[in-house]
Amino acid sequence: MIIKIHPENPQPRLIKKASQTLQGGGIVVFPTDTKYAVGCDIFNKKAVEKLYQILHADKRKLFSVICTDFSELSKYAQIDNFAFKVMHHHLPGPYTFILAGRRILPKITLSKRKTIGLRMPDNKILLDLGKEYGGPILSAGIQGNNHGEHLDLWEVEKNLGHKIDLIIDGGLIPVADSSIIELIDDQVNIIREGKGDIGWFQ
Secondary structure: OEEEOOOOOOOHHHHHHHHHHHHOOOOEEEEOOOOEEEEEEOOOHHHHHHHHHHOOOOOOOOOEEEOOOHHHHHHHEOOOHHHHHHHHHHOOOOEEEEEEEOOOOOHHHOOOOOEEEEEOOOOHHHHHHHHHHOOOEEEEEOOOOOOOOEOOHHHHHHHHOOOOOEEEEOOOOEOOOEEEEEEEOOEEEEEEOOEOOOHHHO
């Protein structure tokens, strides 16, 4: 099912519908500030397993975790003063920050080094959804078309609609990658240059 949500003034009843889908263990496609992504409740084991199956992903592949505010971010990652200042300056935005994860997280979300990739995308629909939902969302970007092109959501529904519970149409978003920045022990390490200015980190 595809529902169209206004990108600047998201309809509360539709945001609530999407939130209820996540709460019920459903799989949802949603817009971010870099591309469309597919995600689920990070603590719902069946939903997480289904997400990996949909993406044909190996369990060793790590997905990012989307949070909508810093109090939530601090629940799932160890954010020291240095990391907080860096993240506060750049979020919401098209960055994935790698930090030491906390024990509350499911093991499948953590690397061998017990780190986690956290995102707070600058997308009004997703931020409203996260606030309504009230928890972290395990998320993986949908590559679909080439970089710079737009994902065809009708193709997504045609190919995956029987596996996905809800698709949010939030308008055209050129496919791009987030910049991945590791913040461990007061050190900055640029893992991948993507959308977003990384000049500050160099």
